[in-house]
Amino acid sequence: MRHIISVLMENEPGALSRVVGLFSQRNFNIETLNVAPTDDPTLSRLTLTTFGSDQVVEQITKQLNKLIDVVKLVDLTEGQHIEREMMLVKVRASGAQRAEVKRTVDIFRGNIIDMTPSIYTVQVVGESDKLDGFLLALGGTHVLEVVRTGVSGIARGEKTLSL
Amino acid sequence: MDLLSGGEMIARFLKDEGVEYIYGYPGGAALHIYDALHRQNDVKHVLVRHEQAATHMADGYARATGKPGVVLVTSGPGATNTVTGIATAFMDSIPMVVICGQVMSYLIGEDAFQETDMIGVSRPIVKHSFTVKHPADIPMILKKAFHIASTGRPGPVVVDIPKDMTMPNEKYEYKYPESVSLRSYNPPAKGHSGQIKKAVDLLIAAKRPMIYAGGGVIMGGGADLLTKLAQQLGYPVTNTLMGLGGYPATDDQFVGMLGMHGSYEANMAMHHSDLILAVGARFDDRVTNDPDKFCPGAKIIHIDIDPASISKTIRADVPIVGPVRQVLEEMLTVIDEAPARSNKEAIGNWWKQINEWRKVHGGRYDTTSDKIKPQAAVEACWRATNGDAFVASDVGQHQMFTAQYYKFAKPYRWINSGGLGTMGFGLPAAMGVKMNMPEETVVCVTGEGSIQMNIQELSTCLQYGLPVKILCLNNGYLGMVRQWQDMNYEGRHSNSYMDSLPDFKMLMQAYRHEYVEIRTKDELDSKMAEAFAMKDKLVFINCFVDPEEHVYPMQVPRGAMRDMFLSKTERT
Numbered sequence: 001m002r003h004i005i006s007v008l009m010e011n012e013p014g015a016l017s018r019v020v021g022l023f024s025q026r027n028f029n030i031e032t033l034n035v036a037p038t039d040d041p042t043l044s045r046l047t048l049t050t051f052g053s054d055q056v057v058e059q060i061t062k063q064l065n066k067l068i069d070v071v072k073l074v075d076l077t078e079g080q081h082i083e084r085e086m087m088l089v090k091v092r093a094s095g096a097q098r099a100e101v102k103r104t105v106d107i108f109r110g111n112i113i114d115m116t117p118s119i120y121t122v123q124v125v126g127e128s129d130k131l132d133g134f135l136l137a138l139g140g141t142h143v144l145e146v147v148r149t150g151v152s153g154i155a156r157g158e159k160t161l162s163l
Numbered sequence: 164m165d166l167l168s169g170g171e172m173i174a175r176f177l178k179d180e181g182v183e184y185i186y187g188y189p190g191g192a193a194l195h196i197y198d199a200l201h202r203q204n205d206v207k208h209v210l211v212r213h214e215q216a217a218t219h220m221a222d223g224y225a226r227a228t229g230k231p232g233v234v235l236v237t238s239g240p241g242a243t244n245t246v247t248g249i250a251t252a253f254m255d256s257i258p259m260v261v262i263c264g265q266v267m268s269y270l271i272g273e274d275a276f277q278e279t280d281m282i283g284v285s286r287p288i289v290k291h292s293f294t295v296k297h298p299a300d301i302p303m304i305l306k307k308a309f310h311i312a313s314t315g316r317p318g319p320v321v322v323d324i325p326k327d328m329t330m331p332n333e334k335y336e337y338k339y340p341e342s343v344s345l346r347s348y349n350p351p352a353k354g355h356s357g358q359i360k361k362a363v364d365l366l367i368a369a370k371r372p373m374i375y376a377g378g379g380v381i382m383g384g385g386a387d388l389l390t391k392l393a394q395q396l397g398y399p400v401t402n403t404l405m406g407l408g409g410y411p412a413t414d415d416q417f418v419g420m421l422g423m424h425g426s427y428e429a430n431m432a433m434h435h436s437d438l439i440l441a442v443g444a445r446f447d448d449r450v451t452n453d454p455d456k457f458c459p460g461a462k463i464i465h466i467d468i469d470p471a472s473i474s475k476t477i478r479a480d481v482p483i484v485g486p487v488r489q490v491l492e493e494m495l496t497v498i499d500e501a502p503a504r505s506n507k508e509a510i511g512n513w514w515k516q517i518n519e520w521r522k523v524h525g526g527r528y529d530t531t532s533d534k535i536k537p538q539a540a541v542e543a544c545w546r547a548t549n550g551d552a553f554v555a556s557d558v559g560q561h562q563m564f565t566a567q568y569y570k571f572a573k574p575y576r577w578i579n580s581g582g583l584g585t586m587g588f589g590l591p592a593a594m595g596v597k598m599n600m601p602e603e604t605v606v607c608v609t610g611e612g613s614i615q616m617n618i619q620e621l622s623t624c625l626q627y628g629l630p631v632k633i634l635c636l637n638n639g640y641l642g643m644v645r646q647w648q649d650m651n652y653e654g655r656h657s658n659s660y661m662d663s664l665p666d667f668k669m670l671m672q673a674y675r676h677e678y679v680e681i682r683t684k685d686e687l688d689s690k691m692a693e694a695f696a697m698k699d700k701l702v703f704i705n706c707f708v709d710p711e712e713h714v715y716p717m718q719v720p721r722g723a724m725r726d727m728f729l730s731k732t733e734r735t
Contacts, residue, residue: 009347010347013294014282014292014294017283017286018286021286021287025287055474055478058474059471059475062470062471063471065470065471066469066471068290068291068311068345068347068348069347070347071346071347072347163346
């Protein structure tokens with residue numbers, strides 16, 4: 001099953017490599033990963049998605065918790081949560097395709113954020129499935145480049161992951 | 164408050180932390196620190212001949228005392244030479260602080276002379292690591308390092324110190340940090356009382372209980388309480404390789420070590436038990452054999468300070484996360500107050516069954532052979548030392564024979580590389596113990612293969628007058644490799660034979676140590692006594708043992724606990 005693990009960790013050099021190293025060292029898999037400082041400059045927030053049985057995910061969270069740089073973590077998929085991923089897609093769009101791509105972008109509530117006479121750069125935000133769907137919907141369009149941020153997530157309602 | 168340079172702070176901090184000995188080897192990036200050490204007399208530095216040995220010396224000390232061992236090396240090769248020793252300590256949860264010199268901070272990343280990314284290299288084998296960014300941070304970083312290394316589940320911590328952090332002329336205010344707090348590190352202080360009650364209920368109701376205790380009992384200082392608990396309940400106890408001495412092997416309730424080379428009765432009793440109380444043990448693959456076939460009828464109570472150890476390979480029914488001493492203490496109280504007592508009749512039958520199993524193999528070996536059996540050599544060593552020595556071992560058949568036949572009656576006395584299986588560990592580990600406990604008898608049981616992996620330390624022994632006794636079970640083969648080749652590769656002894664062994668007698672003369680040779684079994688006791696009588700000398704006992712001998716019992720690969728080879732011709 002897919003899990004989204006959100007980690008609050010010390011904003012220190014080396015902290016990220018400890019987290020990532022743990023995954024390769026213990027043969028856990030990382031599907032997506034993103035990390036950035038938070039409103040508290042001493043803390044970074046890292047979100048990763050992984051696939052594994054309950055036993056494997058239990059080990060992942062326990063081993064992550066053992067890292068001295070990890071302050072707190074939560075498996076967002078254990079409760080109600082919101083997740084988002086952002087994607088930038090550069091597509092060849094000329095002639096009749098220009099209007100077709102524009103329509104698809106609108107349907108997916110994306111934005112064209114840059115253009116040349118032959119190229120659109122599109123921004124799409126949503127759950128990962130929606131991003132996958134957008135790429136499928138582009139169909140025969142010539143996709144030049146795809147950049148995805150990986151998943152970010154937050155628990156719904158009162159629950160927070162903070163100090 | 165004193166004004167000290169970074170190098171002086173290190174020396175002063177170690178003194179204030181109560182460190183008497185550190186083990187190491189100087190080099191460019193560590194020279195400011197070494198100069199600071201030279202200008203004080205509180206902390207004594209032991210110069211080894213190879214940095215790996217420094218880590219094993221610190222490790223041996225830590226295993227014998229429970230206190231963190233301290234290592235000091237230079238950058239680059241000095242640091243990388245410690246890797247095996249750090250990994251050894253990490254696998255066995257041994258507290259250790261390794262201080263590494265590093266190139267000047269402004270040179271880091273430029274492939275400077277003797278530069279290695281030691282933080283990166285050591286990352287998977289440390290509990291944590293630090294890089295010093297400012298000299299004034301040194302006392303607090305070292306305090307954190309000692310704190311992390313020695314609390315919770317202990318482990319090695321690396322502190323990387325660029326040379327410009329220790330400049331002799333750059334002085335800062337030094338104050339010993341009395342306390343330390345880390346917002347992201349709070350090892351559990353107390354086991355859950357509800358879980359402890361649940362565990363006691365299960366214990367009292369059990370009909371075929373087993374107490375399975377590991378190295379955590381020893382490092383957690385819980386051997387006396389475990390013994391008390393086991394004796395109060397009257398239940399059988401087995402120890403892991405790391406846990407030997409955690410319950411007296413001389414006591415009747417002890418059924419031997421368990422696992423791959425565990426006793427027949429321990430493995431049978433585990434397999435047939437209905438309740439396992441696991442204390443400070445981690446169900447590793449050398450214990451459980453095939454985890455899917457592990458003890459099918461047993462409920463499992465698992466006490467460990469590391470939550471990640473619980474349900475890692477074998478699911479626990481009653482997990483208890485906490486320090487072993489506190490949890491056992493509370494268990495004893497709950498047992499005292501419990502209305503019910505253990506099921507006397509069922510436990511009586513259980514012991515009857517276990518005593519039947521004891522007769523099946525019972526640690527037998529061929530005593531009629533003309534050759535010296537390694538088992539007999541270990542038993543002779545046990546007699547010669549009254550079973551009371553600190554015994555450090557290398558890795559291989561001799562290690563297993565020692566685990567099986569040297570009946571450890573006390574904790575902290577069995578010093579071996581259980582998790583990593585590091586050949587070359589024994590001699591420096593024994594040295595680390597002897598250095599700190601000069602009055603004790605310290606033996607290194609080794610083989611002619613293992614001893615050569617750190618034999619250069621004979622020179623360190625001479626320099627510091629470390630009269631350890633080296634019992635070399637010399638069979639002319641890498642015995643355990645040969646055993647596997649006999650059993651799994653139709654006897655093709657690929658590279659398990661070492662031609663051109665050194666003349667150990669001449670080697671000992673070269674290092675000005677003593678040498679005793681044992682060639683026949685009738686001289687085992689007399690020669691052993693002769694060697695141990697030389698209290699102030701390092702004695703190398705070259706004991707020529709039967710090269711054909713295998714370690715038994717041995718679990719059948721991918722079988723259950725109860726599936727064992729009992730000799731070259733018998734299996735369960």
